[in-house]
Ligand SMILES: Nc1ncnc2c1ncn2[C@@H]1O[C@H](COP(=O)(O)OP(=O)(O)O)[C@@H](O)[C@H]1O
């Protein structure tokens with residue numbers, strides 16, 4: 001294997017000293033989000049106050065249109081709240097410029113999507129490498145780390161295949177490898193098993209849960225599948241823009 | 247990563263890449279061909295002009311005739327009187343011969359002090375004066391018209407009625423020779439500028455300073471062949487016998503020189519009774535950037551004169567060359583602009599629709615931390631490379647097209663209007679009338695020699711600028727499409743990554 005500093009991916013990562021397990025990873029204070037659709041104003045989030053400790057696995061459930069994806073966008077620094085503050089560690093996401101948010105996403109946050117969202121023309125290996133691109137990781141190291149990440153999700157032999165040559169479960173594994181190759185503090189997943197059959201769903205959940213345990217990740221999973229939600233330490237329900245603990 | 251991604255995209259979306267590249271290629275090829283053709287037409291025009299005005303002439307000074315028919319003494323009209331010939335009663339016919347040296351129609355003469363004025367004008371490097379003339383010799387035998395009156399027929403139809411005796415053919419017919427040629431009086435000492443500067447002496451010698459006032463002539467070699475004259479022969483100009491001392495040939499293979507016969511300027515002036523008069527002053531500017539300024543100064547110094555630059559003169563080139571020039575410059579230009587605009591539009595539309603289709607892809611890249619700059623760069627890079635592929639393809643197609651034109655070798659003819667003997671107006675009409683009256687068939691035989699028409703093979707030169715234009719357009723097209731597509735991509739929100747799957 002390679003040098004110890006790079007084999008860490010296969011070992012449980014010690015929790016980030018800045019965010020030791022139990023301290024707040026996310027702090028949301030009266031977060032509101034409205035969308036303007038021509039003349040109509042849609043309220044997607046209403047005064048959401050919430051703390052998510054580092055290392056916690058949280059499931060977010062709720063009806064379609066309830067605001068699950070919007071909440072995940074706030075957590076993922078993809079968008080700014082209309083009112084209130086979102087804190088990630090010491091950073092107030094709502095106050096950072098776009099460039100800083102992009103940097104933060106590049107380093108701290110991993111995303112897994114319902115539709116896998118792989119680049120269709122790139123191979124599995126190259127798709128994973130795209131996550132290291134913004135950090136300017138040298139090509140050699142990038143290649144090695146991407147291979148390691150693919151091996152970890154059990155897809156070492158499929159590295160040269162493009163997404164259309166992979167099954168849904170395999171594509172989601174590539175997406176998970178892409179999210180984790182940069183060794184983020186947080187993994188956010190929006191309906192990661194929504195497009196998968198039950199058996200594949202369980203495999204993917206086993207993988208995510210294993211990674212969460214091994215690495216001390218903060219894992220937030222949006223799902224309407226109770227079987228998925230049951231695996232989480234904490235369950236939230238969001239409907240009409242308001243959050244409730246279950 | 248940038249290159250890998252770019253390569254994968256272009257290869258993975260091959261059909262779009264090809265459509266955009268081919269559109270761009272066709273447009274670029276068309277622009278190249280039009281560009282090369284217009285270069286060829288320009289060269290052709292220049293060589294027609296050169297044959298008339300010589301190499302190095304930037305500006306010509308002429309004077310517009312004051313009115314029709316007042317172009318010069320004589321006006322080229324044929325007038326035969328009894329005194330022009332002698333009646334030979336025994337033969338029953340009249341021999342006539344008339345040789346006139348006059349200024350060509352549409353040519354006015356002016357005082358040769360204009361040459362000194364030009365030479366002393368600031369920015370003028372050199373100047374030379376010439377006198378453009380036309381010599382028409384009409385000679386032959388007329389049947390005795392009085393004999394024919396009884397037949398009641400028109401003179402030309404006399405042979406068909408009661409056959410008369412006499413006449414050149416002994417059957418009452420006519421035998422005429424109308425010989426017309428252009429004459430240019432040039433300064434024998436100044437050969438660096440003016441009509442002969444683009445010609446080479448191919449036989450005998452050229453005119454020298456010592457020839458001033460001498461009865462010597464140079465002949466255009468094409469005319470010499472037609473007229474069956476050679477060095478050492480003599481030619482009658484304005485009733486005076488000139489010794490032919492040399493033949494000149496235009497540098498351009500297919501073009502003839504500006505006139506048929508060249509005389510020392512003062513000889514020509516004396517023969518035509520135009521002492522101190524010239525018809526054209528050829529001016530060379532010290533620098534090509536001075537031409538407009540020199541033109542303005544000359545116009546001021548010589549208010550009566552018409553001062554033309556080469557550019558003005560190019561418009562005087564007539565014939566199929568002129569049509570080609572119009573075709574290339576108007577239709578060619580508009581066609582290339584239209585096709586180019588269409589190709590750019592296709593490239594832009596495909597790029598924009600590509601960005602729209604890849605909304606989730608770019609949103610995802612932004613969500614995983616790609617900066618806006620990186621995403622825009624990716625889109626712009628893809629467009630640019632697409633444009634360059636189109637450019638490369640276009641250069642190949644363009645070169646093939648230009649090669650085809652070179653193989654076909656289209657021939658154009660061009661004539662420049664200023665030194666012609668029969669430039670229109672009264673003289674040719676009168677001459678043709680006279681020829682008709684005398685029963686000559688009008689195939690233009692005797693007149694053909696008098697026109698200054700050049701047949702020129704149109705080339706389509708591939709210059710560095712033609713290729714640079716193609717590459718420039720390819721880059722421009724790629725950048726335009728890339729800029730618009732990139733702008734669209736830059737506006738995509740990273741949250742688009744979470745958009746629900748369709
Ligand atoms: N970009 C947007 N523009 C306008 N309305 C939006 C936008 N995104 C979400 N919404 C609205 O906000 C509400 C919450 O949406 P979302 O967070 O996607 O719900 P969920 O993920 O729970 O199905 C919905 O009513 C939705 O229509």
Ligand SMILES: [Mg+2]
Pocket residue numbers: 068069070
């Ligand atoms: Mg959703």
